[in-house]
Amino acid sequence: MKSFAQSGRKRTRRRAAANPRPARTARFPRLVGTCADAAAALARLRVAIVGCGSVGGRVALHLARCGVRGLVLIDPKKYRPVSLLTHECYTETIGQNKADVMATVCRSICPDLEVRVYVKPVQDLLLSDLVEADVVVMATDNLPAEVDTGQRCIWLGKPLVHAALHGETLTASVRFFLNSDGQGPCPACLFGPQEWRDHDANLRRYSCDGTAHDPCLEGTGVVPTRSLSFLCAMSADLATNQVIRHALGLGRSVGDTMVEYNGYTHRTVVVPLGRNSNCPCEHVQYRVVRSTRQISDLTMRELVEMAGANHKSRDLLLQIPNMRWIDQMTCKCGAVTVVRHFQPYGDLCTKKCQTCKRIVVAGPMDASGAVATAAFDSVLDVPIRRLGARAMSQATLRDANRAWLIVPAHREARQ
Amino acid sequence: MKSTTSTSSNRPGLNDLSKVELSGAVLMKMRFAQLLNAGSTAWQARKVAELRDVLAIEQIGGPIKVLAADLSGDLKITVEMRMPVPRRPTEESGLRLGDHAVLGLLYTFEATRQPQPGTSFVYILDPGDVWHPNVSSGNLPVQVLCLGPSVPAGFPLKHILLLTYASLTMMAAQFDDLDPAGVLNREAAQWWQRNAHLLPLSREPFLKTTQARKVAT
Known part of the structure; x- marks a missing residue:
């Protein structure tokens, strides 16, 4: 007994044989x-x-x-x-x-x-x-x-x-x-x-x-x-x-x-066509850098060096889509809790205040979508994955005059 | 029709902030904030210009005092704004009015190129019980002020401050909870509709020295 799947495959093969696929260049002048x-x-x-x-x-x-x-x-x-x-x-x-x-x-x-x-x-x-x-x-x-x-x-x-x-x-x-x-x-x-x-x-x-x-x-x-x-x-x-x-x-x-x-x-x-000097768009080109490793496996130092930028530069800015960097949170008692972690937008970031033991929730003023790489000084050699950004398909770096887009070398074909 | 700006005194208005020279403590705040300013040249310059405007308002005696400013990533400014602030009414004393609010202003690079939700700029850090139809009342860490259904790309921070002042003093607020734009605190919206005689909480202009524009034909 033939399964439906088998008969379907056979029909497809028969149709393909009746209508052979033309070579791509058959009509190319x-x-x-x-x-x-x-x-x-x-x-x-x-x-x-x-x-x-x-x-x-x-x-x-x-x-x-x-x-x-x-x-x-x-x-x-x-x-x-x-x-x-x-x-x-x-x-x-x-x-x-x-x-x-x-x-x-x-x-x-x-x-x-x-x-x-x-x-x-x-x-x-x-x-x-x-x-x-x-x-x-x-x-x-x-x-x-x-x-x-x-x-x-x-x-x-x-x-x-x-x-x-x-x-x-x-x-x-x-x-x-x-x-x-x-x-x-x-x-x-x-x-x-x-x-x-x-x-x-x-x-x-x-x-x-x-x-x-x-x-x-x-x-x-x-x-x-x-x-x-x-x-x-x-x-x-x-x-x-x-x-x-x-x-x-x-x-x-x-x-x-x-x-x-x-x-x-x-x-x-x-x-x-000519350029309009009053155009509100940013006329700057990103240099695309392809990483052979998953971006989240890189450390911040590796990421910056791969781009050819200097991590000590004070005007270098990192942005990871849909992620915000939380450096520290301030409790209502005034105590500061260090976080240094990426957090997806929409997720609550909570920590226990070491002074008053209350739960502190990171507010919008504690987080930053774009973060100066100078903020990473103490976590420069920690993989980005361990800093909370596990799934990321791109990162952008900007300094005063240059811009980089870091993407994985091989992207999965998605539909 | 040609419009001109005129002021009755020589003190600058919102449109003249670039002419204000920063000095003393205000200038120190500016210099301190500029120590760490990251991003593209244009974004760095934009952050400096926006902060300068805010500091200039403080310099000319506007109702704000800049408590902190951070230019390192997104532009973040904490200001104390002096104005009557409606606080949640109690059964004993009814509506309470605070005399100032501490506001967190957040201005991202995206805001310079894409319209943003009206809730993405102003956060009320203190007091925590603002009673306003356009201020959130949920379990969020801070209260959020909604400035409208959409804030255009590149909207200047000085205008956001002006809108915030007008909104918190109830000179301009959206009370209709049936409006498609919605309200953030429905209970407060209905309360204010019942107590419309209390509006506005102040008639003081944002900058006292600024006279209304005279339109010359």
Whole structure:
């Protein structure tokens, strides 16, 4: 008797034999001006896509068909019935998360594609979540997410392709921010007063209990982009073209330029993008340091030395996501209890006062999310794990002029 | 329409704090805090600028006294603010008023680039029984003051102090426990709604020398 699992496997094998998987390069053209291994170059490319809607979703499909190595798909939203008008989706996918659906489709196009999905706003990602990407594509109508993505790309030195459209004028535009040294333009550099007003209107709000309300996610703040399906596809096509041109070095550099196509005039305009000196974003690039050991196994001295910084420097600042450093607590009797421990945000840190024997609870003023490494003098050679930070996927160090992001050399592929 | 700032006296207002020269004990506090200031140049400068504003308010006779300041990581300042502070009423004496509060001000780097919850800046270290709809009353180690549903990115600390003063003196507080933004102490919110005739607790402006802006057309 055959088990269901066995018969299922056999059916899959039979179907695979009937539809053999095409070689990735079967339709890949010999692009003018490229070396012979252009397809191989693409096969090494990892692209992160922020917003997998009518534009970003199509970019994901294009890149999967081009044979890139990996995609990181980021989108917290679900398909709605109205999505049928502009997105690459069908009635069966309504109610499902956009990034999840696109990941499934991309995997079916290219089974060996590495796909990682984040069903949350880009603002909630760790910096290290984008560190493996070679290029970031941004296709969202959420202005706070645009500013945040721009900031992350500056910090990480990742080229950012920003696809946008204006339905009323049949205009599709793609901006390419090179971010080679942190001194170039970013999306926020190009914001005018109206964009900043819209940005502020769509910022998160918090109720007194601390619950965050995101107008963009709840559909209360942002006005959905009004456009036509073909214009979304046009924007996605232009964005993919810029990614491919950059990755393969085709033609003149697309860095820090905007290409804009207008459907009324059939004109395409390419203009350079410039930095705005009043941009509120931090135009500083982090040096990414990969640790062959788990970061939490390192001592503070090793961490700082690995980055090439000086632990005696008085302006060096350490930050571990979701962790706060508690140096000491002061009891109501006035006695000081030394703690020197990391504590996850939200967890209570309690100690017994040695003087009055009362339980002391660490308050917000006893803790610090960013801590000067000078505070670690007495625990410099203790593994960070023993200081309370057991699970950590990144650490950042800052001094006056330099910044480091320390990540593990091998990150587990997560979905 | 063009607006101008004018003051009836030569003493500076909130907008002129950068012109105030720190001296004496206030200057010593500034120098002492700067001994350990870590982070990027921009963040270090921001912390110094925010602390300087707070110290300048103390220098010009504002209702605050800086007790401690720490620039080493996040910006942390402990201030004593002189004002009527509502304390939990007792059956015998009704509402009690304190004459000052010790506040912990916390300003993180994140606050310079992302909007933050209104509860993430001001902590009331003393007294421990503030009776206010926007001040927490649970079992937290300290009471938290809520400044609103969201504080914009980069909101200056001097304005946070101004909001705190207005809030604790009940010049500007949110009493409606049915408001989506909510209140932190529902019992106090309902108590204050029943005792609205006690409001506000003070009509003294934050900086007495600052006159209202005159708007010239």
